Amino acid sequence: MRPSRPRATRLLRGYRPLRPGPDSFDQRADRSRLRSRMVALVLACLTLMTLDHHAGAHSPLEPARRAVGSVFGPVESVSGDAVRPVTAVGDWFRTRRSMQNDIASLEAQNSRLRAQNATGDYTRNQLAEFQGLTSAAGTLGRALVPAHVVAYGPAQSFSRTVTVDAGSDAGVRPDQTVLDDDGLVGRVLRVTPTTATVLLIVDTESVVGGRVGTDMNVGFLRGQGGLGDHGTLDLELVDQSDAPTKGDTIVTWGSHGGAPYVSGVPIGRVTAVYASLRESTQRAVIQPFVDFGALDLVGIVVPSGTSSDRGVIEADGTLQ
Amino acid sequence: MGVAGGLVLVALVLQVAVFPHLTWEGIVPNFCLLVVVASALVRGPAFAATLGFFAGLLLDLAPPADHVAGRWALALVVVGYVAGLMRQDTRPTATTVIVTVAAASFIGTSVYALSGVVLGDAVAGSGDLVRIVLVSLLWDVLLTPLVLPGVMRLFTRLEPASA
Numbered sequence: 084m085r086p087s088r089p090r091a092t093r094l095l096r097g098y099r100p101l102r103p104g105p106d107s108f109d110q111r112a113d114r115s116r117l118r119s120r121m122v123a124l125v126l127a128c129l130t131l132m133t134l135d136h137h138a139g140a141h142s143p144l145e146p147a148r149r150a151v152g153s154v155f156g157p158v159e160s161v162s163g164d165a166v167r168p169v170t171a172v173g174d175w176f177r178t179r180r181s182m183q184n185d186i187a188s189l190e191a192q193n194s195r196l197r198a199q200n201a202t203g204d205y206t207r208n209q210l211a212e213f214q215g216l217t218s219a220a221g222t223l224g225r226a227l228v229p230a231h232v233v234a235y236g237p238a239q240s241f242s243r244t245v246t247v248d249a250g251s252d253a254g255v256r257p258d259q260t261v262l263d264d265d266g267l268v269g270r271v272l273r274v275t276p277t278t279a280t281v282l283l284i285v286d287t288e289s290v291v292g293g294r295v296g297t298d299m300n301v302g303f304l305r306g307q308g309g310l311g312d313h314g315t316l317d318l319e320l321v322d323q324s325d326a327p328t329k330g331d332t333i334v335t336w337g338s339h340g341g342a343p344y345v346s347g348v349p350i351g352r353v354t355a356v357y358a359s360l361r362e363s364t365q366r367a368v369i370q371p372f373v374d375f376g377a378l379d380l381v382g383i384v385v386p387s388g389t390s391s392d393r394g395v396i397e398a399d400g401t402l403q
Numbered sequence: 404m405g406v407a408g409g410l411v412l413v414a415l416v417l418q419v420a421v422f423p424h425l426t427w428e429g430i431v432p433n434f435c436l437l438v439v440v441a442s443a444l445v446r447g448p449a450f451a452a453t454l455g456f457f458a459g460l461l462l463d464l465a466p467p468a469d470h471v472a473g474r475w476a477l478a479l480v481v482v483g484y485v486a487g488l489m490r491q492d493t494r495p496t497a498t499t500v501i502v503t504v505a506a507a508s509f510i511g512t513s514v515y516a517l518s519g520v521v522l523g524d525a526v527a528g529s530g531d532l533v534r535i536v537l538v539s540l541l542w543d544v545l546l547t548p549l550v551l552p553g554v555m556r557l558f559t560r561l562e563p564a565s566a
Contacts, residue, residue, distance in 0.1 A: 101491070106449070129473070132477070144472045159419060166421050
């Protein structure tokens with residue numbers, strides 16, 4: 084019988100028939116054996132694919148995967164460990180100097196961050212205090228030097244003054260307006276390098292030009308010298324005929340050159356209006372917005388851009 | 404069969420654990436395919452197809468494989484058969500070997516990708532697919548001179564077909 088050639092090997096030039104044996108595929112018998120083996124193998128593959136495809140995570144092949152994985156897992160980790168030093172050879176050539184530079188820069192960064200962290204809490208508290216003052220600066224459109232009230236003049240000296248801890252070193256000068264985030268506090272009387280004396284508006288010597296918010300009438304507010312709830316102001320309007328109504332807000336009228344009072348600072352609210360028998364004018368009692376018994380952080384209005392020993396809160400809210 | 408099994412295991416370890424450190428965009432040379440082609444050129448399609456089935460099965464089951472089991476088995480069965488048809492009783496020339504390996508690599512990766520498309524298993528976009536097929540072909544052809552002669556000699560000496 085003539086041996087029939089397998090179709091594929093006709094592509095090779097110099098084809099010679101294979102010697103009969105288990106590896107030949109020339110004879111018809113060989114080819115039918117080969118064909119049945121291929122069918123079996125391909126069917127096995129398709130069966131595996133079907134089994135594994137639909138089942139997903141609960142595939143019947145998972146135990147086989149686990150078994151093979153338990154054998155190959157250690158092999159893979161061992162060979163990974165063996166290969167890793169080889170791939171890490173490049174790092175060995177890094178010089179000692181470059182590592183020293185790295186250490187130095189990391190240490191510097193570290194200490195900088197540690198310092199930032201340590202002052203973080205203090206800075207946060209300061210920020211909370213300053214936020215009220217900053218909003219006042221923004222509303223007014225003026226630069227403020229922040230200061231704390233550190234001493235009260237005794238009431239038995241019949242003078243209502245306080246000491247603040249900002250002085251000429253902080254850019255404070257006499258005859259500057261002092262306010263807090265509630266309203267007008269007073270004016271600076273005199274300064275030392277580190278402190279300033281502030282005359283409160285409730286002092287009997289204090290006269291503040293004020294403007295009634297609703298009808299823009301102007302008048303003068305004089306302190307009555309009292310404390311707490313008794314610390315009221317007396318408003319005398321320039322135009323005697325117009326009487327202020329109860330509940331009106333009074334703001335500063337503003338002095339020439341902004342000294343001693345800048346304009347637009349809220350002072351207080353009208354609580355009562357009465358006619359003065361002695362002078363036949365209408366007078367009003369003003370309750371100040373500021374609680375003079377509880378003064379803490381105040382701002383002193385300074386010209387924008389003043390150099391100071393502390394941060395100056397500018398009108399746009401930045402700290403210079 | 405012992406030598407064949409051992410060679411497949413070594414090929415699998417090289418392919419999965421060692422060569423991933425030296426890849427280009429994750430494409431490793433397909434050592435299992437090279438072993439199957441070597442056995443096909445020495446022992447013929449029947450032996451190579453069976454070896455391809457078991458090698459592909461191992462490739463499907465060994466971690467970190469996550470695709471549907473049987474895809475590489477099918478690909479390597481086809482590769483074993485096609486390469487086995489190139490078998491001659493005399494030693495094949497270098498050209499024959501390289502051409503066989505190139506064709507086998509192309510067919511194997513394509514069958515694998517096509518089975519992925521049919522099954523809806525994870526498959527790359529067509530641009531990536533072409534690139535993967537071509538790069539793996541290049542890898543396999545590059546490694547042919549290093550791998551094939553030795554493996555073919557092993558098969559000839561240690562597992563001659565009993566007449």
